[in-house]
Amino acid sequence: MSLPIAPTFGTFKIPEINNELMERAKLQTALNELKSQFPIEIPLLINGKEVDESIPRPQVRNNKTSDQRNPSDHQTIVAKYHEAEPSHIEDAIKGALETKSIWENYSIKDRCSIFLKAADLVSGKYRYKLMAATMLAEIDAAAELIDFWRFNAKFACEIYQEQPIKNSAGVWNRIEYRPLEGIVYAISPFNFTAIGGNLPSAPALMGNVVLWKPSPFAVLSNWIILQILREAGLPDGVIQFVPGPAEEITNQILKSPDFAALHFTGSTFVFKKLFKKIGNNIDIYKSYPRIVGETGGKNFHIIHKSADLNNAVQQTIRGAFEYQGQKCSACSRAYIPESLWEGFCSKLRDEHSRIKVGSVEASFAKIKDYIDHASNDSECEIIAGGKCDDSEGYFIPPTIIFTKNPKSKFMVEEIFGFASDRAAIVLGEHKLRNAAGNFYINDKSTGAVVGQQPFGGSRGSGTNDKAGSHTALYRFVSMRTIKENFINLEEFIYPSNLS
Numbered sequence: 001m002s003l004p005i006a007p008t009f010g011t012f013k014i015p016e017i018n019n020e021l022m023e024r025a026k027l028q029t030a031l032n033e034l035k036s037q038f039p040i041e042i043p044l045l046i047n048g049k050e051v052d053e054s055i056p057r058p059q060v061r062n063n064k065t066s067d068q069r070n071p072s073d074h075q076t077i078v079a080k081y082h083e084a085e086p087s088h089i090e091d092a093i094k095g096a097l098e099t100k101s102i103w104e105n106y107s108i109k110d111r112c113s114i115f116l117k118a119a120d121l122v123s124g125k126y127r128y129k130l131m132a133a134t135m136l137a138e139i140d141a142a143a144e145l146i147d148f149w150r151f152n153a154k155f156a157c158e159i160y161q162e163q164p165i166k167n168s169a170g171v172w173n174r175i176e177y178r179p180l181e182g183i184v185y186a187i188s189p190f191n192f193t194a195i196g197g198n199l200p201s202a203p204a205l206m207g208n209v210v211l212w213k214p215s216p217f218a219v220l221s222n223w224i225i226l227q228i229l230r231e232a233g234l235p236d237g238v239i240q241f242v243p244g245p246a247e248e249i250t251n252q253i254l255k256s257p258d259f260a261a262l263h264f265t266g267s268t269f270v271f272k273k274l275f276k277k278i279g280n281n282i283d284i285y286k287s288y289p290r291i292v293g294e295t296g297g298k299n300f301h302i303i304h305k306s307a308d309l310n311n312a313v314q315q316t317i318r319g320a321f322e323y324q325g326q327k328c329s330a331c332s333r334a335y336i337p338e339s340l341w342e343g344f345c346s347k348l349r350d351e352h353s354r355i356k357v358g359s360v361e362a363s364f365a366k367i368k369d370y371i372d373h374a375s376n377d378s379e380c381e382i383i384a385g386g387k388c389d390d391s392e393g394y395f396i397p398p399t400i401i402f403t404k405n406p407k408s409k410f411m412v413e414e415i416f417g418f419a420s421d422r423a424a425i426v427l428g429e430h431k432l433r434n435a436a437g438n439f440y441i442n443d444k445s446t447g448a449v450v451g452q453q454p455f456g457g458s459r460g461s462g463t464n465d466k467a468g469s470h471t472a473l474y475r476f477v478s479m480r481t482i483k484e485n486f487i488n489l490e491e492f493i494y495p496s497n498l499s
Helices: 027-035 086-103 108-123 127-135 142-160 193-205 219-231 246-254 268-280 309-325 338-352 364-375 422-431 470-474
Strands: 040-042 065-070 073-082 171-179 183-187 209-213 239-241 259-265 290-294 299-302 331-335 380-384 400-403 477-485
Touching: 027 127, 040 219, 073 219, 086 183, 086 209, 086 239, 086 246, 108 127, 108 142, 108 193, 108 219, 127 142, 127 193, 127 219, 142 193, 142 470, 183 193, 183 246, 193 209, 193 219, 193 239, 193 259, 193 470, 209 246, 219 239, 246 268, 259 268, 268 290, 299 309, 309 331, 309 338, 338 380, 338 400, 364 380
Parallel strands: 040 073, 183 209, 183 259, 209 239, 259 290, 299 331
Antiparallel strands: 065 073, 171 477, 380 400
Protein backbone atom coordinates (compact mmCIF):
# COMPACT_ATOMS: atom_id res chain seq x y z
CA MET A 1 0.00 0.00 0.00
CA SER A 2 1.26 3.45 -0.87
CA LEU A 3 0.00 6.88 0.01
CA PRO A 4 0.90 10.13 -1.74
CA ILE A 5 2.13 12.90 0.51
CA ALA A 6 -1.00 14.81 1.52
CA PRO A 7 -1.03 18.41 0.30
CA THR A 8 -1.96 21.19 2.69
CA PHE A 9 -4.12 23.93 1.20
CA GLY A 10 -4.37 26.08 4.29
CA THR A 11 -3.68 26.29 7.96
CA PHE A 12 -6.19 24.97 10.44
CA LYS A 13 -7.15 25.36 14.07
CA ILE A 14 -8.00 22.61 16.56
CA PRO A 15 -11.58 22.94 17.92
CA GLU A 16 -11.77 24.64 21.30
CA ILE A 17 -10.97 22.18 24.09
CA ASN A 18 -12.31 21.97 27.62
CA ASN A 19 -11.41 19.28 30.13
CA GLU A 20 -13.84 16.38 30.00
CA LEU A 21 -16.17 16.02 32.98
CA MET A 22 -16.57 12.89 35.11
CA GLU A 23 -19.98 11.16 35.31
CA ARG A 24 -21.61 7.92 36.50
CA ALA A 25 -24.90 7.58 34.60
CA LYS A 26 -25.49 4.36 32.61
CA LEU A 27 -22.38 2.80 34.12
CA GLN A 28 -24.15 -0.08 35.90
CA THR A 29 -25.77 -1.17 32.64
CA ALA A 30 -22.39 -1.23 30.91
CA LEU A 31 -20.90 -3.22 33.80
CA ASN A 32 -23.64 -5.83 33.62
CA GLU A 33 -23.32 -6.10 29.85
CA LEU A 34 -19.55 -6.54 30.04
CA LYS A 35 -19.79 -9.15 32.80
CA SER A 36 -22.22 -11.18 30.70
CA GLN A 37 -19.46 -11.61 28.10
CA PHE A 38 -16.79 -12.98 30.48
CA PRO A 39 -14.29 -14.30 29.76
CA ILE A 40 -13.67 -12.06 26.75
CA GLU A 41 -11.14 -13.52 24.31
CA ILE A 42 -8.51 -11.09 23.06
CA PRO A 43 -6.64 -12.33 19.98
CA LEU A 44 -3.06 -11.61 19.10
CA LEU A 45 -3.25 -8.91 16.44
CA ILE A 46 -0.16 -8.18 14.35
CA ASN A 47 -0.35 -5.70 11.47
CA GLY A 48 -4.12 -5.62 11.86
CA LYS A 49 -4.55 -9.37 11.36
CA GLU A 50 -5.29 -12.04 13.93
CA VAL A 51 -2.38 -14.46 14.20
CA ASP A 52 -3.31 -17.97 13.10
CA GLU A 53 -1.84 -19.95 15.97
CA SER A 54 -2.74 -23.29 14.41
CA ILE A 55 0.24 -22.85 12.06
CA PRO A 56 3.42 -24.22 13.68
CA ARG A 57 6.15 -21.63 14.12
CA PRO A 58 9.76 -22.11 15.28
CA GLN A 59 10.27 -21.41 18.98
CA VAL A 60 6.61 -20.53 19.53
CA ARG A 61 4.35 -21.98 22.21
CA ASN A 62 1.25 -22.31 20.03
CA ASN A 63 -2.02 -21.00 21.42
CA LYS A 64 -0.44 -19.65 24.62
CA THR A 65 -3.02 -17.66 26.58
CA SER A 66 -3.13 -15.96 29.95
CA ASP A 67 -6.01 -14.82 32.17
CA GLN A 68 -6.86 -11.37 33.41
CA ARG A 69 -8.79 -11.81 36.66
CA ASN A 70 -11.02 -9.50 38.62
CA PRO A 71 -9.02 -8.50 41.74
CA SER A 72 -12.19 -8.03 43.82
CA ASP A 73 -13.39 -11.54 42.89
CA HIS A 74 -10.36 -13.53 41.84
CA GLN A 75 -12.43 -16.54 40.74
CA THR A 76 -13.79 -14.43 37.89
CA ILE A 77 -11.79 -14.38 34.66
CA VAL A 78 -12.34 -11.04 32.94
CA ALA A 79 -10.46 -11.88 29.75
CA LYS A 80 -8.31 -14.53 28.12
CA TYR A 81 -5.62 -12.98 25.97
CA HIS A 82 -3.18 -14.53 23.51
CA GLU A 83 0.45 -13.78 24.27
CA ALA A 84 3.07 -12.52 21.85
CA GLU A 85 6.22 -14.60 21.33
CA PRO A 86 9.64 -13.37 20.14
CA SER A 87 8.84 -14.32 16.54
CA HIS A 88 5.61 -12.33 16.75
CA ILE A 89 7.61 -9.33 17.95
CA GLU A 90 9.86 -9.64 14.90
CA ASP A 91 6.77 -9.63 12.68
CA ALA A 92 5.39 -6.63 14.55
CA ILE A 93 8.63 -4.66 14.18
CA LYS A 94 8.82 -5.44 10.48
CA GLY A 95 5.21 -4.51 9.93
CA ALA A 96 5.51 -1.31 11.94
CA LEU A 97 8.53 -0.17 9.94
CA GLU A 98 6.69 -0.88 6.68
CA THR A 99 3.74 1.17 7.94
CA LYS A 100 6.02 3.97 9.12
CA SER A 101 6.81 5.17 5.60
CA ILE A 102 3.09 5.71 5.09
CA TRP A 103 2.11 7.01 8.53
CA GLU A 104 4.85 9.62 8.86
CA ASN A 105 3.69 11.17 5.58
CA TYR A 106 0.20 11.78 6.90
CA SER A 107 -0.09 15.52 7.53
CA ILE A 108 -0.38 16.60 11.16
CA LYS A 109 -3.94 17.65 10.30
CA ASP A 110 -4.83 14.09 9.29
CA ARG A 111 -3.11 12.54 12.29
CA CYS A 112 -4.86 14.97 14.64
CA SER A 113 -8.24 14.18 13.09
CA ILE A 114 -7.86 10.50 13.98
CA PHE A 115 -7.15 11.17 17.64
CA LEU A 116 -9.83 13.87 17.88
CA LYS A 117 -12.34 11.39 16.46
CA ALA A 118 -11.12 8.75 18.93
CA ALA A 119 -11.67 11.24 21.76
CA ASP A 120 -15.24 11.81 20.58
CA LEU A 121 -15.82 8.06 20.39
CA VAL A 122 -14.70 7.70 24.01
CA SER A 123 -16.77 10.72 25.03
CA GLY A 124 -19.90 9.15 23.57
CA LYS A 125 -20.19 5.66 22.13
CA TYR A 126 -17.51 3.91 24.22
CA ARG A 127 -17.53 5.93 27.46
CA TYR A 128 -19.33 3.44 29.67
CA LYS A 129 -17.80 0.34 28.14
CA LEU A 130 -14.32 1.71 28.76
CA MET A 131 -15.19 2.80 32.29
CA ALA A 132 -16.72 -0.60 33.04
CA ALA A 133 -13.62 -2.44 31.81
CA THR A 134 -11.53 -0.14 33.97
CA MET A 135 -13.59 -0.62 37.12
CA LEU A 136 -13.09 -4.37 36.87
CA ALA A 137 -9.32 -4.04 37.08
CA GLU A 138 -7.88 -0.58 37.61
CA ILE A 139 -8.67 3.01 38.53
CA ASP A 140 -8.96 5.62 35.81
CA ALA A 141 -10.67 5.82 32.47
CA ALA A 142 -12.57 7.96 30.02
CA ALA A 143 -12.28 11.64 30.94
CA GLU A 144 -8.51 11.84 31.24
CA LEU A 145 -7.92 9.78 28.10
CA ILE A 146 -10.21 12.11 26.15
CA ASP A 147 -8.22 15.06 27.52
CA PHE A 148 -4.92 13.47 26.50
CA TRP A 149 -6.05 12.93 22.93
CA ARG A 150 -7.60 16.38 22.49
CA PHE A 151 -4.89 18.40 24.20
CA ASN A 152 -2.09 16.40 22.57
CA ALA A 153 -3.57 17.30 19.17
CA LYS A 154 -3.52 20.95 20.20
CA PHE A 155 0.05 20.75 21.52
CA ALA A 156 1.26 18.91 18.41
CA CYS A 157 -0.13 21.60 16.11
CA GLU A 158 1.52 24.32 18.20
CA ILE A 159 4.85 22.48 18.04
CA TYR A 160 4.68 22.25 14.25
CA GLN A 161 4.01 25.99 14.08
CA GLU A 162 7.20 26.83 15.99
CA GLN A 163 9.58 28.14 13.34
CA PRO A 164 12.76 30.25 13.29
CA ILE A 165 12.01 33.89 14.06
CA LYS A 166 14.64 35.30 11.71
CA ASN A 167 15.34 35.04 7.98
CA SER A 168 18.22 36.95 6.40
CA ALA A 169 18.01 38.43 2.90
CA GLY A 170 17.63 35.76 0.23
CA VAL A 171 17.23 32.93 2.78
CA TRP A 172 14.23 31.03 4.10
CA ASN A 173 14.82 29.16 7.38
CA ARG A 174 12.38 26.54 8.59
CA ILE A 175 12.16 23.50 10.86
CA GLU A 176 10.72 20.05 10.31
CA TYR A 177 9.58 17.93 13.23
CA ARG A 178 10.39 14.44 12.01
CA PRO A 179 9.25 11.26 13.74
CA LEU A 180 12.06 9.25 15.27
CA GLU A 181 13.99 6.88 13.02
CA GLY A 182 12.77 3.49 14.11
CA ILE A 183 10.18 2.13 16.55
CA VAL A 184 8.91 3.32 19.92
CA TYR A 185 8.33 0.78 22.70
CA ALA A 186 5.46 1.70 25.06
CA ILE A 187 5.05 -0.17 28.36
CA SER A 188 1.87 0.79 30.20
CA PRO A 189 0.88 0.21 33.84
CA PHE A 190 -1.99 -1.67 35.46
CA ASN A 191 -3.53 1.28 37.22
CA PHE A 192 -4.37 3.94 34.62
CA THR A 193 -6.46 3.39 31.53
CA ALA A 194 -5.78 6.98 30.48
CA ILE A 195 -2.01 6.62 30.74
CA GLY A 196 -2.26 3.24 29.05
CA GLY A 197 -3.84 4.92 26.05
CA ASN A 198 -1.52 7.93 26.10
CA LEU A 199 1.79 6.03 26.15
CA PRO A 200 1.47 4.59 22.62
CA SER A 201 -0.72 7.32 21.14
CA ALA A 202 1.45 10.36 22.02
CA PRO A 203 4.40 9.09 19.94
CA ALA A 204 2.02 7.86 17.22
CA LEU A 205 0.47 11.32 16.94
CA MET A 206 3.93 12.69 16.14
CA GLY A 207 4.30 10.24 13.23
CA ASN A 208 5.98 7.33 15.01
CA VAL A 209 5.12 3.63 14.97
CA VAL A 210 4.78 1.90 18.32
CA LEU A 211 4.89 -1.55 19.90
CA TRP A 212 2.59 -1.43 22.94
CA LYS A 213 2.92 -3.94 25.78
CA PRO A 214 0.01 -3.55 28.21
CA SER A 215 0.04 -4.70 31.81
CA PRO A 216 -1.40 -8.23 32.27
CA PHE A 217 -3.87 -6.64 34.71
CA ALA A 218 -5.21 -4.16 32.14
CA VAL A 219 -5.30 -6.04 28.85
CA LEU A 220 -9.07 -5.72 28.35
CA SER A 221 -9.37 -1.95 28.79
CA ASN A 222 -6.24 -1.37 26.71
CA TRP A 223 -7.58 -3.66 23.97
CA ILE A 224 -10.78 -1.59 23.86
CA ILE A 225 -8.66 1.55 23.42
CA LEU A 226 -6.93 -0.01 20.41
CA GLN A 227 -10.29 -0.88 18.85
CA ILE A 228 -11.46 2.71 19.37
CA LEU A 229 -8.35 4.02 17.61
CA ARG A 230 -8.85 1.62 14.71
CA GLU A 231 -12.47 2.73 14.38
CA ALA A 232 -11.26 6.34 14.37
CA GLY A 233 -9.08 5.57 11.35
CA LEU A 234 -5.68 4.66 12.77
CA PRO A 235 -3.94 2.51 10.12
CA ASP A 236 -3.07 -1.05 11.08
CA GLY A 237 0.56 -1.40 12.05
CA VAL A 238 0.95 2.08 13.55
CA ILE A 239 0.33 0.70 17.05
CA GLN A 240 1.13 -3.00 17.46
CA PHE A 241 -0.59 -4.48 20.54
CA VAL A 242 1.71 -7.13 22.03
CA PRO A 243 0.64 -8.49 25.45
CA GLY A 244 2.67 -11.30 26.88
CA PRO A 245 5.72 -12.16 29.02
CA ALA A 246 7.50 -8.90 29.77
CA GLU A 247 11.05 -10.23 29.78
CA GLU A 248 10.79 -12.02 26.44
CA ILE A 249 9.03 -9.18 24.65
CA THR A 250 11.35 -6.52 26.04
CA ASN A 251 14.54 -8.41 25.22
CA GLN A 252 13.38 -8.93 21.64
CA ILE A 253 12.55 -5.25 21.14
CA LEU A 254 15.62 -3.83 22.85
CA LYS A 255 17.99 -5.90 20.74
CA SER A 256 16.56 -4.45 17.53
CA PRO A 257 18.79 -1.84 15.79
CA ASP A 258 15.54 0.01 15.00
CA PHE A 259 14.66 0.64 18.66
CA ALA A 260 14.34 4.44 18.91
CA ALA A 261 12.52 5.27 22.15
CA LEU A 262 11.02 3.93 25.35
CA HIS A 263 7.78 5.37 26.75
CA PHE A 264 7.28 3.83 30.17
CA THR A 265 5.11 4.08 33.25
CA GLY A 266 5.74 1.62 36.05
CA SER A 267 8.03 0.85 38.94
CA THR A 268 11.36 2.55 39.58
CA PHE A 269 13.07 -0.84 39.79
CA VAL A 270 11.89 -1.95 36.34
CA PHE A 271 12.68 1.42 34.75
CA LYS A 272 16.26 1.37 36.05
CA LYS A 273 16.65 -2.17 34.75
CA LEU A 274 15.43 -1.10 31.30
CA PHE A 275 17.66 1.98 31.34
CA LYS A 276 20.72 -0.20 32.01
CA LYS A 277 19.75 -2.68 29.31
CA ILE A 278 19.37 0.10 26.74
CA GLY A 279 22.74 1.51 27.76
CA ASN A 280 24.42 -1.87 27.35
CA ASN A 281 22.93 -2.17 23.86
CA ILE A 282 23.80 1.36 22.76
CA ASP A 283 26.29 0.27 20.08
CA ILE A 284 23.67 -1.68 18.12
CA TYR A 285 21.14 1.14 17.71
CA LYS A 286 20.92 3.34 14.62
CA SER A 287 20.48 6.42 16.82
CA TYR A 288 20.56 7.34 20.50
CA PRO A 289 17.24 6.17 21.95
CA ARG A 290 14.97 8.59 23.77
CA ILE A 291 14.05 7.31 27.24
CA VAL A 292 10.88 8.71 28.82
CA GLY A 293 9.78 7.27 32.14
CA GLU A 294 7.26 7.95 34.86
CA THR A 295 8.03 5.76 37.85
CA GLY A 296 7.21 5.34 41.52
CA GLY A 297 6.61 8.20 43.90
CA LYS A 298 6.87 8.71 47.64
CA ASN A 299 4.66 11.77 47.77
CA PHE A 300 4.20 13.67 50.97
CA HIS A 301 2.11 16.33 52.66
CA ILE A 302 3.80 18.84 54.93
CA ILE A 303 1.36 20.38 57.40
CA HIS A 304 2.44 23.79 58.68
CA LYS A 305 1.33 25.01 62.10
CA SER A 306 -0.74 27.71 60.37
CA ALA A 307 -2.70 25.18 58.26
CA ASP A 308 -6.46 24.89 58.24
CA LEU A 309 -6.72 21.60 60.10
CA ASN A 310 -9.91 20.31 58.47
CA ASN A 311 -8.64 21.09 54.96
CA ALA A 312 -5.32 19.37 55.73
CA VAL A 313 -7.09 16.22 56.96
CA GLN A 314 -9.61 16.09 54.09
CA GLN A 315 -6.92 16.61 51.46
CA THR A 316 -4.70 13.98 53.08
CA ILE A 317 -7.50 11.39 53.23
CA ARG A 318 -8.41 12.04 49.61
CA GLY A 319 -4.80 12.14 48.41
CA ALA A 320 -3.87 8.94 50.23
CA PHE A 321 -6.90 6.72 49.72
CA GLU A 322 -8.89 7.73 46.64
CA TYR A 323 -8.69 5.05 43.94
CA GLN A 324 -7.47 2.69 46.72
CA GLY A 325 -4.20 4.64 46.80
CA GLN A 326 -3.20 3.03 43.50
CA LYS A 327 -1.63 6.17 42.10
CA CYS A 328 2.05 6.97 41.85
CA SER A 329 1.13 10.44 43.15
CA ALA A 330 -0.82 9.14 46.16
CA CYS A 331 0.08 10.73 49.48
CA SER A 332 2.07 8.07 51.30
CA ARG A 333 3.75 10.33 53.87
CA ALA A 334 2.51 13.21 56.01
CA TYR A 335 4.69 15.38 58.26
CA ILE A 336 2.70 16.93 61.10
CA PRO A 337 4.07 19.36 63.71
CA GLU A 338 3.81 18.07 67.26
CA SER A 339 1.62 21.02 68.23
CA LEU A 340 -1.05 19.88 65.73
CA TRP A 341 -0.68 16.12 66.09
CA GLU A 342 -3.38 15.44 68.67
CA GLY A 343 -6.09 17.37 66.80
CA PHE A 344 -4.91 16.16 63.38
CA CYS A 345 -4.79 12.51 64.46
CA SER A 346 -8.25 12.65 66.07
CA LYS A 347 -9.80 14.23 62.97
CA LEU A 348 -7.92 11.83 60.69
CA ARG A 349 -9.31 8.81 62.55
CA ASP A 350 -12.84 10.19 62.42
CA GLU A 351 -12.68 10.74 58.67
CA HIS A 352 -10.94 7.41 58.10
CA SER A 353 -13.85 5.57 59.73
CA ARG A 354 -16.20 6.92 57.04
CA ILE A 355 -14.30 5.26 54.18
CA LYS A 356 -15.97 2.28 52.53
CA VAL A 357 -13.56 -0.47 51.60
CA GLY A 358 -13.30 -1.17 47.86
CA SER A 359 -11.28 -3.66 45.89
CA VAL A 360 -7.54 -3.37 45.37
CA GLU A 361 -5.08 -4.78 42.87
CA ALA A 362 -2.99 -7.91 43.12
CA SER A 363 -0.33 -6.16 45.20
CA PHE A 364 -2.23 -7.58 48.19
CA ALA A 365 0.63 -9.73 49.47
CA LYS A 366 3.13 -6.88 49.24
CA ILE A 367 0.94 -4.46 51.17
CA LYS A 368 0.10 -7.12 53.74
CA ASP A 369 3.84 -7.56 54.36
CA TYR A 370 4.11 -3.86 55.16
CA ILE A 371 1.21 -4.04 57.60
CA ASP A 372 2.72 -7.15 59.25
CA HIS A 373 6.03 -5.29 59.52
CA ALA A 374 4.32 -2.34 61.22
CA SER A 375 2.65 -4.66 63.71
CA ASN A 376 6.06 -5.97 64.79
CA ASP A 377 8.01 -2.68 64.65
CA SER A 378 8.41 -0.99 68.04
CA GLU A 379 8.84 2.40 66.30
CA CYS A 380 5.49 2.15 64.49
CA GLU A 381 1.87 2.23 65.56
CA ILE A 382 -1.11 1.34 63.36
CA ILE A 383 -3.64 4.02 64.28
CA ALA A 384 -6.34 3.03 61.73
CA GLY A 385 -7.04 0.04 59.49
CA GLY A 386 -4.52 -2.78 59.29
CA LYS A 387 -6.67 -5.85 58.60
CA CYS A 388 -6.44 -7.87 55.39
CA ASP A 389 -8.82 -10.33 53.70
CA ASP A 390 -8.15 -12.32 50.52
CA SER A 391 -10.85 -14.98 50.91
CA GLU A 392 -12.94 -13.62 48.01
CA GLY A 393 -11.05 -10.67 46.58
CA TYR A 394 -7.94 -8.72 47.52
CA PHE A 395 -9.30 -6.39 50.21
CA ILE A 396 -7.12 -4.16 52.38
CA PRO A 397 -8.74 -1.30 54.30
CA PRO A 398 -7.12 2.15 54.26
CA THR A 399 -4.34 1.96 56.83
CA ILE A 400 -2.60 4.77 58.72
CA ILE A 401 0.73 4.13 60.44
CA PHE A 402 2.35 6.54 62.92
CA THR A 403 6.14 6.73 63.27
CA LYS A 404 8.71 9.26 64.50
CA ASN A 405 11.51 7.60 62.53
CA PRO A 406 12.07 9.47 59.22
CA LYS A 407 14.08 6.50 57.91
CA SER A 408 11.31 4.01 58.62
CA LYS A 409 10.50 1.48 55.89
CA PHE A 410 7.17 3.25 55.42
CA MET A 411 8.82 6.63 54.93
CA VAL A 412 11.29 5.63 52.23
CA GLU A 413 9.64 2.87 50.18
CA GLU A 414 6.74 3.39 47.80
CA ILE A 415 3.62 1.32 48.62
CA PHE A 416 1.87 1.53 45.71
CA GLY A 417 1.78 20.66 51.76
CA PHE A 418 -0.43 22.68 53.47
CA ALA A 419 -0.17 26.11 55.04
CA SER A 420 -1.84 29.52 55.20
CA ASP A 421 1.35 31.36 56.14
CA ARG A 422 2.82 32.76 52.89
CA ALA A 423 6.32 32.84 54.36
CA ALA A 424 6.06 29.11 55.12
CA ILE A 425 4.86 28.46 51.57
CA VAL A 426 7.76 30.41 50.08
CA LEU A 427 10.24 28.58 52.33
CA GLY A 428 8.80 25.18 51.43
CA GLU A 429 8.78 26.01 47.73
CA HIS A 430 12.46 26.94 47.95
CA LYS A 431 13.66 24.07 50.14
CA LEU A 432 11.72 21.44 48.21
CA ARG A 433 12.53 22.76 44.72
CA ASN A 434 14.17 19.52 43.60
CA ALA A 435 12.17 17.14 45.79
CA ALA A 436 9.20 16.70 43.45
CA GLY A 437 8.14 17.33 39.88
CA ASN A 438 4.72 18.60 41.02
CA PHE A 439 4.42 20.90 44.06
CA TYR A 440 0.87 21.68 45.25
CA ILE A 441 -0.03 24.31 47.85
CA ASN A 442 -3.05 23.75 50.12
CA ASP A 443 -4.13 20.82 47.95
CA LYS A 444 -3.70 17.06 47.77
CA SER A 445 -0.76 15.49 45.97
CA THR A 446 -2.95 13.70 43.40
CA GLY A 447 -5.24 14.74 40.57
CA ALA A 448 -3.09 16.46 37.94
CA VAL A 449 -5.35 17.62 35.09
CA VAL A 450 -4.22 17.46 31.46
CA GLY A 451 -3.53 20.95 30.16
CA GLN A 452 -3.64 22.43 33.67
CA GLN A 453 -0.99 20.69 35.76
CA PRO A 454 1.53 18.89 33.49
CA PHE A 455 2.51 15.77 35.40
CA GLY A 456 5.92 14.23 35.87
CA GLY A 457 8.23 13.07 38.62
CA SER A 458 11.88 13.94 39.03
CA ARG A 459 14.83 12.28 40.77
CA GLY A 460 13.94 8.61 41.28
CA SER A 461 10.37 9.21 40.14
CA GLY A 462 11.07 9.59 36.44
CA THR A 463 12.51 11.70 33.66
CA ASN A 464 10.01 14.53 34.37
CA ASP A 465 8.91 14.88 30.75
CA LYS A 466 5.46 16.12 31.80
CA ALA A 467 2.58 14.15 30.33
CA GLY A 468 -0.27 16.46 29.42
CA SER A 469 1.99 19.14 27.95
CA HIS A 470 4.12 20.02 24.93
CA THR A 471 7.29 18.70 26.51
CA ALA A 472 6.40 14.99 26.36
CA LEU A 473 5.61 15.28 22.65
CA TYR A 474 8.96 16.95 21.92
CA ARG A 475 10.65 13.74 23.03
CA PHE A 476 9.18 11.83 20.09
CA VAL A 477 10.28 14.12 17.29
CA SER A 478 13.69 14.81 15.80
CA MET A 479 14.04 18.37 14.55
CA ARG A 480 15.59 19.10 11.18
CA THR A 481 16.67 22.65 10.38
CA ILE A 482 16.29 23.60 6.72
CA LYS A 483 17.97 26.63 5.18
CA GLU A 484 16.99 27.43 1.61
CA ASN A 485 19.14 29.97 -0.25
CA PHE A 486 17.50 31.97 -3.06
CA ILE A 487 20.53 33.95 -4.28
CA ASN A 488 23.42 32.34 -6.16
CA LEU A 489 26.94 32.95 -4.89
CA GLU A 490 29.17 34.70 -7.41
CA GLU A 491 32.34 35.03 -5.32
CA PHE A 492 33.64 32.82 -2.50
CA ILE A 493 35.39 35.72 -0.77
CA TYR A 494 33.18 37.54 1.71
CA PRO A 495 32.55 41.19 0.80
CA SER A 496 33.94 42.29 4.16
CA ASN A 497 37.26 40.64 3.28
CA LEU A 498 37.67 42.40 -0.07
CA SER A 499 40.37 45.10 -0.04
